[in-house]
Amino acid sequence: MATENIIPEKQIDEFVSRLRQAAGDNLQSAILYGSAAGGEFHPEFSNVNLLCILRDASFAALSALAPAVAWWSRQKHPAPLLFTREELERSTDVFAIELLDMQRRHRVLFGDDVLSGLQIPMNLHRAQVEYELREKLILLREHVLLAAGNEKRLWELMLRSLPSFATLFRHALIALGDTAPDSKRESLQALSARIPFDASAFLQLLDVRERKADRRQLAVTDVFTRYLAAVQQVTAAVDTMLDSGKSP
Numbered sequence: 001m002a003t004e005n006i007i008p009e010k011q012i013d014e015f016v017s018r019l020r021q022a023a024g025d026n027l028q029s030a031i032l033y034g035s036a037a038g039g040e041f042h043p044e045f046s047n048v049n050l051l052c053i054l055r056d057a058s059f060a061a062l063s064a065l066a067p068a069v070a071w072w073s074r075q076k077h078p079a080p081l082l083f084t085r086e087e088l089e090r091s092t093d094v095f096a097i098e099l100l101d102m103q104r105r106h107r108v109l110f111g112d113d114v115l116s117g118l119q120i121p122m123n124l125h126r127a128q129v130e131y132e133l134r135e136k137l138i139l140l141r142e143h144v145l146l147a148a149g150n151e152k153r154l155w156e157l158m159l160r161s162l163p164s165f166a167t168l169f170r171h172a173l174i175a176l177g178d179t180a181p182d183s184k185r186e187s188l189q190a191l192s193a194r195i196p197f198d199a200s201a202f203l204q205l206l207d208v209r210e211r212k213a214d215r216r217q218l219a220v221t222d223v224f225t226r227y228l229a230a231v232q233q234v235t236a237a238v239d240t241m242l243d244s245g246k247s248p
Contacts, residue, residue, distance in 0.1 A: 006043055007036050011075050012050075016109050018068035019052065026061055028085060029053035029111035031102075035163075038105030040184065042209055045159060050080035051102065053114050057084050085114055092118055096125035097132065097171050104182070126175045126242055133168050133235040136161070140231060144224075151220045158227055162205050165231055169202075172238045195241075197233040201226035 016030050034049040035041040054061060069079050092099055103115050140161060147153040170187040173180040181187050185206055192199040201223050207213035
């Protein structure tokens with residue numbers, strides 16, 4: 001199925017129209033970012049992500065937008081990120097991963113392109129990659145315990161966490177000085193060529209997400225064993241390599 005037939009373009013257009021009507025001159029930009037702007041959108045797993053830049057983010061200004069955002073929420077989409085332009089520019093030190101990805105995959109729906117010119121501090125990007133790999137590994141272990149051997153919950157845990165880990169693996173390549181491919185699959189393969197880990201569980205999960213494989217034909221405990229091992233191996237290797245400044 002073609003991407004343009006999957007992404008809810010009419011809903012996006014309607015939401016931007018409602019935002020413009022509600023905000024008036026206060027809306028400086030509305031930008032679509034993430035998978036819906038970059039060709040890897042899957043309706044079952046992906047969100048439609050929007051960034052809105054406001055000139056005024058006071059309570060009164062936000063209240064004026066509430067009906068439009070309530071309509072968007074009823075379409076089962078997450079609320080947009082709201083920044084002033086100054087806030088966005090001063091956030092590059094704490095949201096380096098997120099803003100690099102927004103720069104890579106975004107489409108301006110209204111107003112100014114506030115992302116392309118942002119200067120991202122790459123030393124802070126490196127620190128964020130290390131931190132988030134550790135944090136998400138700890139959370140993954142916690143959720144394994146909460147799943148308590150429930151196969152359905154284990155599948156959900158892997159499929160829901162896959163995009164976050166795939167993103168961090170891609171940014172690990174960037175932090176190590178490599179040019180990271182755009183696609184999740186190619187990034188996983190590129191990282192596995194640099195760090196000795198088994199990427200097969202990630203590739204199988206991508207196949208499941210993309211309807212190329214039936215998860216009923218796979219043993220969830222086997223997939224999860226390889227998935228968790230890969231996350232642990234990559235986290236440890238990236239931490240060691242970045243701290244030592246060495247490549248494998």
